[in-house]
Amino acid sequence: MRKGYLTGPVLGALWLCVMATTVAVAMSFATGAAFRPQIGLCLIWGAVGGLIYVRFAAPHAVARLVINALMALAMMTVWGPIVTGADMALSAVVVAMAALAAGLHFGLAAILHDTPFGALTRHEYEAAVIRFLTGFGYIFFTAIVLIPFYVMVMTSLKSQQALLQNPLDFSIEISKGTELFRSYVELFRDFNFGTYLWTSFYVSVLTVFITLAFSVPGAYAVARFRFRGQKAFSRSILLIYMVPMIVLALPIYIAFSMTGLRNSILGIVLIYPVTTIPVALYMLQGYFRGLPTEVEEAGLMDGLSRLAVIWKITLPLSLPALASVSLYVFMIAWNEFLLAFMLLDDPSKFTLTRGVAMLNSSEIPRQHLMAGAVIATVPIMVLFLGLERFMTKGLTAGSVKG
Amino acid sequence: MSTAHPPTGTGALAKREARLAWGLLAPTLISVALVVVLPLLAVFWISFKPFTLSDLRPPAPIVRESLRGSGEEMRIEYRVRNSSQDEMISGVTLSDQLPEGVALREALPEPCRLEGRDLFCDFGEMAGGARERLRLRIATDLAEDVLEEVVEGSAPVVTGGGQSVLSSPQLSLENYKRLFDGGEFWTVFGITLFYTVFGTIGALVMGLFAALLLNKSFKGQGFIRGLYLFPYVAPVIAVAFTWVTLFDPFSGSANALLIQMGVTQEAINFFGDRPLALIMVTVFEIWRYFPLSFLFILARMQSIDTAMYEAADMDGASPFQKFWLLSLPQLLGILSVLFLLRFIWTFNKFDDIFLLTGGNAGTRTLTVNVYEQAFAISNIGAGAAVAVVILLCLLCFSFFFFKFISREEGL
Numbered sequence: 001m002r003k004g005y006l007t008g009p010v011l012g013a014l015w016l017c018v019m020a021t022t023v024a025v026a027m028s029f030a031t032g033a034a035f036r037p038q039i040g041l042c043l044i045w046g047a048v049g050g051l052i053y054v055r056f057a058a059p060h061a062v063a064r065l066v067i068n069a070l071m072a073l074a075m076m077t078v079w080g081p082i083v084t085g086a087d088m089a090l091s092a093v094v095v096a097m098a099a100l101a102a103g104l105h106f107g108l109a110a111i112l113h114d115t116p117f118g119a120l121t122r123h124e125y126e127a128a129v130i131r132f133l134t135g136f137g138y139i140f141f142t143a144i145v146l147i148p149f150y151v152m153v154m155t156s157l158k159s160q161q162a163l164l165q166n167p168l169d170f171s172i173e174i175s176k177g178t179e180l181f182r183s184y185v186e187l188f189r190d191f192n193f194g195t196y197l198w199t200s201f202y203v204s205v206l207t208v209f210i211t212l213a214f215s216v217p218g219a220y221a222v223a224r225f226r227f228r229g230q231k232a233f234s235r236s237i238l239l240i241y242m243v244p245m246i247v248l249a250l251p252i253y254i255a256f257s258m259t260g261l262r263n264s265i266l267g268i269v270l271i272y273p274v275t276t277i278p279v280a281l282y283m284l285q286g287y288f289r290g291l292p293t294e295v296e297e298a299g300l301m302d303g304l305s306r307l308a309v310i311w312k313i314t315l316p317l318s319l320p321a322l323a324s325v326s327l328y329v330f331m332i333a334w335n336e337f338l339l340a341f342m343l344l345d346d347p348s349k350f351t352l353t354r355g356v357a358m359l360n361s362s363e364i365p366r367q368h369l370m371a372g373a374v375i376a377t378v379p380i381m382v383l384f385l386g387l388e389r390f391m392t393k394g395l396t397a398g399s400v401k402g
Numbered sequence: 403m404s405t406a407h408p409p410t411g412t413g414a415l416a417k418r419e420a421r422l423a424w425g426l427l428a429p430t431l432i433s434v435a436l437v438v439v440l441p442l443l444a445v446f447w448i449s450f451k452p453f454t455l456s457d458l459r460p461p462a463p464i465v466r467e468s469l470r471g472s473g474e475e476m477r478i479e480y481r482v483r484n485s486s487q488d489e490m491i492s493g494v495t496l497s498d499q500l501p502e503g504v505a506l507r508e509a510l511p512e513p514c515r516l517e518g519r520d521l522f523c524d525f526g527e528m529a530g531g532a533r534e535r536l537r538l539r540i541a542t543d544l545a546e547d548v549l550e551e552v553v554e555g556s557a558p559v560v561t562g563g564g565q566s567v568l569s570s571p572q573l574s575l576e577n578y579k580r581l582f583d584g585g586e587f588w589t590v591f592g593i594t595l596f597y598t599v600f601g602t603i604g605a606l607v608m609g610l611f612a613a614l615l616l617n618k619s620f621k622g623q624g625f626i627r628g629l630y631l632f633p634y635v636a637p638v639i640a641v642a643f644t645w646v647t648l649f650d651p652f653s654g655s656a657n658a659l660l661i662q663m664g665v666t667q668e669a670i671n672f673f674g675d676r677p678l679a680l681i682m683v684t685v686f687e688i689w690r691y692f693p694l695s696f697l698f699i700l701a702r703m704q705s706i707d708t709a710m711y712e713a714a715d716m717d718g719a720s721p722f723q724k725f726w727l728l729s730l731p732q733l734l735g736i737l738s739v740l741f742l743l744r745f746i747w748t749f750n751k752f753d754d755i756f757l758l759t760g761g762n763a764g765t766r767t768l769t770v771n772v773y774e775q776a777f778a779i780s781n782i783g784a785g786a787a788v789a790v791v792i793l794l795c796l797l798c799f800s801f802f803f804f805k806f807i808s809r810e811e812g813l
Contacts, residue, residue, distance in 0.1 A: 029655070034662045036663050036664055037663065122720045126721045127721060137612070137614075137615045138615060138626075142626075145629055145633060146629075148633075148641060148644045149636075149644070151644060151647065151648050152640065152641075152644040164652070167650075167653045167658040168659060168662065213429075214429050214433065217430075218426060218429070220426060225419050225420065227420035230423075239800060242746050242799070242803075243442065243750075243793070243796070244792060246752040246769045246772050247441075247445060250441075250445060250448075250786060251440075251441035251448070252441055254458060254782070257458050258458070271437065274437040277433065278434065306422055331635065334637065335637040335638060337637070337639050337757075338752060342777075353637055353639045356639050356643070357757075366647055370643070373639070373640035373643055377636045377641075381635065381636065384635050385628055388628045391635070
């Protein structure tokens, strides 16, 4: 296997399969027309390509360009790596040809870079395989992450008939103008989504504040003081992570029904922080442990009380950690579905997730559901992308919780 | 001559510190006890009770007042009944105001008396499903519509109540017996294990792959890392419904794509066919949680000492050798912790399956079963019994977890 004339064709064939599938899927999603990768032909074209790329090492050798051009032109016939429908617009075919040729050329040039034609050393061989896997990995992960979100956004802009007619056709008719956003307008006008957005927002913010108010002192105590039961306490925090929400939701539902807290925002605000306090406590105590004690001791020597030390020294020092924890707690509260679903029945008190769940019925068209999903997703995404650094840190520190 | 001893026991300072510590922890302790420990005990208690959704309200008397007949036969009727069909209620009384301008035509029936205009009846105990009817024939000079208004103007007050099933001391094993009767439980358990094991391993492997991809610095690395976290950060309800839409057998894009590519001839019902639905929810689980493992593994990778890799390079190790012999052993700790944690959390997962299939088509895991029993069949007791089984499983898992994590993280 460690021969350039074997490695090249094998990797070339696999790479062309990946590229052809990618281009076909991308073009189908973009135009709604039929693109079908032909795996058998892909293997042949790719193998030939791989052989040429290891044989002619110059970056833009004529043979390399020729094989790409031939392969692209073959797509006009039935012998190309991708066959297109008969009545396809020429422009779409040309775009597909160009994309595939470019993908093959740059991909193979990178993968088979420094791969001689004859015997390969172990390093050369493994490096080529790793470069292939890297390319494949990027395409694969990007595709699986982006496709659902793409479908979500595009579906929300289509009409029911258009969707049923051709579920693949996500092309947007720009000429429709504001008419495109009809589902959103209807959600905000007829389904009260403005209120839900606001409810979700203030419930989440309240949850963040209550959680911090409880967990900061607790975390400080666990991190700094020595007292009996400290170890048992940090363990039981972790244990609480492991209790499934549905098990707790059952008695909470009963208790709330009996006390009349069900169907009230107050009940939700009471219950959300308790689900987040253990997470926040766990994250914060880890951070507090890492802070140097000397600064605090200096404060104590200068006559501050413990509480003043926490307020004036520890908290300002741990602002980044507080930001991470707040973001993480906000995310949990914003995304929370189970409790809202079980405890809220009255449409005037829904949170956003509960509101979206309400849209999942056969009487409400699909694009409304997707528009609701977009409305629920966009704020958290904006927050996340804007504060990615804090968020990532918060996730790594605290996401023992799923 | 006395020798100096180091102080033993706890000094005043240490005591004060401990007191402050408990003071700072108190709010958390109390709230957690209220919302976690108490409910857990409640679940345990309920699981031994024949408790259904309709028992949520304790049995109570219900009264209806109406004006019937006309002229001579004009009468006020009170109907009192027990809301429960089988529980007894005691201390049932009824009191009401007789409106001005209304006089009784005949003496009051047995349990009632009239003082001034205050009507009071004492029914004592009422058996389950019992009803009482009280007819008061009246004479009046008011017009009929006015009369109706004044009669119904004063609402009758009833008192009395019964014991809720919850507070009665009898316990029964009925819920557990029904749970383990028949093979259903073991099917559910098997499905849960499949979902948990493959979901966990899949997410770990994918996470490892993604972390290997991003474990080098290049421009846009931060952006791609953020992008790969999307599935985890987005609300579960949004992504779950998107998957349902995407894989819909009639209007789903995935089916259209597969048909067009010639992979399949007719639409596949991804979330509706028996073995496929379970595989699909597992794939969803992997998709949604690979970012988490990816993030953890990447963080660990970046803290591995580069000197080791340099030494390996000097010794002529190939890339695969470096991965197998250096990276993997270094990552083993975080991988095992992640495996245990994700195992427990996947075992606990409810929302995902509930939103994707609702537990149909062979995807009913234990947690979904809790919901099914408690709310779909409205037998809360049976749901609680399943919950207790889940808790017992978790107790075993967390035992392993602490054995491992104390070694890994020094907790």
